[in-house]
Amino acid sequence: MSVHQKDIKRITTHVLRAMKEQGEKIAMLTAYDYSSARILDEAGIDVLLVGDSASNVMAGHETTLPITLDQMIYHAQSVVRGVKRALVVVDLPFGSYQGDSKKALASAIRIMKESGAHAVKLEGGEEIKDSIKRILSAGVPVMGHLGLTPQSIYKFGTYVVRAKQEEEADILRKDIKLLEKWGCFGVVLEKIPATLAAEVSKTVAIPTIGIGGGPDTDGQVLVTHDLLGITKEFNPRFLRRYASLFDVIKEATEHYIKDVKANDFPSKKESY
Ligand code: KIV
Numbered sequence: 001m002s003v004h005q006k007d008i009k010r011i012t013t014h015v016l017r018a019m020k021e022q023g024e025k026i027a028m029l030t031a032y033d034y035s036s037a038r039i040l041d042e043a044g045i046d047v048l049l050v051g052d053s054a055s056n057v058m059a060g061h062e063t064t065l066p067i068t069l070d071q072m073i074y075h076a077q078s079v080v081r082g083v084k085r086a087l088v089v090v091d092l093p094f095g096s097y098q099g100d101s102k103k104a105l106a107s108a109i110r111i112m113k114e115s116g117a118h119a120v121k122l123e124g125g126e127e128i129k130d131s132i133k134r135i136l137s138a139g140v141p142v143m144g145h146l147g148l149t150p151q152s153i154y155k156f157g158t159y160v161v162r163a164k165q166e167e168e169a170d171i172l173r174k175d176i177k178l179l180e181k182w183g184c185f186g187v188v189l190e191k192i193p194a195t196l197a198a199e200v201s202k203t204v205a206i207p208t209i210g211i212g213g214g215p216d217t218d219g220q221v222l223v224t225h226d227l228l229g230i231t232k233e234f235n236p237r238f239l240r241r242y243a244s245l246f247d248v249i250k251e252a253t254e255h256y257i258k259d260v261k262a263n264d265f266p267s268k269k270e271s272y
Helices: 013-022 034-043 069-081 101-115 126-137 150-156 166-182 194-203 245-261
Strands: 026-030 047-050 087-091 119-121 142-147 186-190 208-211 219-222
Touching (some): 013 087, 034 047, 034 069, 069 101, 101 126, 166 194, 194 208
Parallel strands (some): 047 087, 142 186
C-alpha cells in the first residue's frame, strides 16, 4: 500500500523516507505566500519549499543572493499558515550560515521559532559541515542541496549543468554520503547529469529530490511560478509548464480595465 493510499494526515521526514523505501515518488514545489500554499497543499503536494528563489520570482532580483533572513521568515510564516498536510522546508539564505556554525544555528532557530516551519535547507557539502552538524545537533531537520547551488553562482559563473566532469562528480558522490552520515533527511540535486543523479540516489537511504536531475531521483521539485507559467523568460530544458498563468492573468486584467473604462463594471447587481 502506498503512503498516499494510507491517507497520511501530515507529511514528516519519516514519511518521506518511507516513500523512498516503497518507491513512491515525492512531489515538491516552492511556495512563498499563504494563498498559493493553501492551493498547493489542498492539491496534495508532499513538500513545500520556501525557496530563496523568492528573491527572483517574488522580489525580481537577478540572483538568490539579496534575500534576507527576515524576508525568508516572513515568507515562511505566510506559507505555514496555509498548510495542513505538507512538510514545509525553508531555505537558509545566503550569508546566514556559511563560515560560522553558531550563526547558522541561530538562523535556523529563528526560522523554526518564528515561522513554525518543519525543516531548513542549506546549499553545499563538506565545506559547510560545521553548520549542518550544529543545526542537526539542535534537533532541526536539515535538507541538503548539491549540484548547481545558486547561492554560489558567482563562483560558478554560469547556470550550466554541474558535475559533468568526473572530478566534480566524485566530490558530489562523497558529499551526498556525508550528508546522509551527518543525519540530513533528504537532499536536492540540481542540474546534474541524469545518470549521476540515478547512481547517487541508489547509494543513499535518504530521499533525493531532483530539479534538472532526470527521472530517477526519489522525487522532483520545480519553482511553482515556472510550472504555472507566471514566469515567461526562464525556459530551461528541465522545466515542464503545466499552465500559462501569465497570459491568463494578463487577459483577465485587460478585460477588467476595458470594463472599468466603459463604465461596464460594476453593474447594478454588483452595487448596493
Ligand atoms: O530556492 C529554490 O527554489 C530552490 C529549488 C530550485 C530547489 O532551492
